[in-house]
Amino acid sequence: MATLQIENITKRYGALTVIPELSLSVEDREFCVLVGPSGCGKSTLLRIIAGLEKINSGRILVDGQDVSDMEPPERGIAMVFQSYALYPHMDVDRNMGFGLEIARTPRQEITARVARAAESLHLDTFLKRRPRELSGGQRQRVAIGRAITRKPTLFLLDEPLSNLDAALRVNMRVEIARLKGELNSTMIYVTHDQVEAMTLADRIVVMNAGRIEQVGAPLELYEQPCNRFVAGFLGSPAMNFLKGTVTEVSAGVAQVDLAAGAMIAVPLERGVPAGSAVELGIRPEHVRLNDDGEGPEVSGRAGVVEMLGSDTFVHVRKGEEMIVVRDSRARRLKVGEEVQLRFPPGACYLFEAGGRRVSRLAGMADAA
Known part of the structure; x- marks a missing residue:
């Protein structure tokens, strides 16, 4: 569990400014969803929080600690990618626990954490399978399980359901909603799908051209849009x-x-x-x-x-x-x-x- 403060950050690639000055606060145990059209900067912002992209100015604080110059492993943050990013030669058990192995976590604790994550994600019977033997929804659950086992301060999810078909998207959306209640953790979720945003979020952040247009509860934004962009x-x-x-x-x-x-x-x-x-x-x-x-x-x-x-x-x-x-x-x-x-x-x-x-x-x- 953690709070996140983003204070006046900017991000440029050469002469191109993709995120002008931006500030945002995320409360402890809040499920915050970033939405906006393609190219609006939501995935870039998520990668900045994770430490995968460096900022040009401003700072990022997790639980009051400035992590702006920290490397990704030092931030205590877990990220679930759109592409699953599983190791094809490892089974589910090893995929979910490999990050803990790298961190030299005792074997007994790795086994216990993987078992708990597998049970919560209904992956108990798939632990010895490799990614190619899993469906898209099962692979996404393994990617989420890998994040859960690390017990991060923040969960970051970058369009985790975009590669799934319509039926699997609905099923996984229900799974994530259930996990949201069980894990009781701070989560930041990027999506272009407004159904995911409306059904999962405690607060929605609507972005456009690297800027925040409006922040609020789902029904607040739906019923009380501040401008035409949010309304549309x-x-x-x-x-x-x-x-x-x-x-x-x-x-x-x-x-x-x-x-x-x-x-x-x-x-x-x-x-x-x-x-x-x-x-x-x-x-x-x-x-x-x-x-x-x-x-x-x-x-x-x-x-x-x-x-x-x-x-x-x-x-x-x-x-x-x-x-x-x-x-x-x-x-x-x-x-x-x-x-x-x-x-x-x-x-x-x-x-x-x-x-x-x-x-x-x-x-x-x-x-x-």
Whole structure:
């Protein structure tokens, strides 16, 4: 168990700055997930914490100790890689205990630690197999077990499930969630999969171009994104964004004329002048399809209908706008059929031209 403080670090490769000045704190026994698009710097940040990449400035503290200049083995950190990185000529038993052998740990303790890790990961019956005799999920569990046996102060996991098929990803996600509770350790997990982030994290760190956009609990980020980037990154299908213009602001409410052909009133948290170009955001599950109710009505035609069983995703074309609707009642619409959409004002977000959210969320106001 350990705390982690990252203080004003920068990382450059020659003239290229991949991480501008960045700070982050991770609490003891917290499961912190780093998410963001490819190239945003999340794996680089993880490698910096592990000591595999050197920083150009700033410092990294583990439990208050500055480890910035320490070599990886001295930091007390274990890392699970995307590629498993198992020794092909060693069986599972030896793979999991080899790091302890290098550290000259007594044989009896190695055996005990490997046995405990194998039991928690359901690998008891595979200890004498070699990696080529294991499935992808089993290999990933061996890689995690190798980290567990070292009893590190920090667990770092770099997209550990990305090489698995869909079913194995779900199974391993459940395994990691179970281990999270059993190990009671500090974990930092990198992924581009928002389902993993939303289901596993105590806190999510959303990164973009080497910078942190927002940090918070999963539902906090989902419901209260600070800007358009965070709002669009979290959620599947992604949030809908509709272009509009503010025609009037009165008593903290903006009247927005949508290019999709409707007027909507949105409560403001921050001022925005009349005449401003804005974007209205609404999640697919909040758009009402062929319903009477609150909010302006927009007509359009179903362009693509994706029936997934429990849900149907309807892609509705309105002029130049494409609006995705998530309909849990799984109506069997036909492509080209005309539909009516409603946007409940309480579920709408408003973003100014720079991407900052300016709307006041109903949930936030109620909580206050």
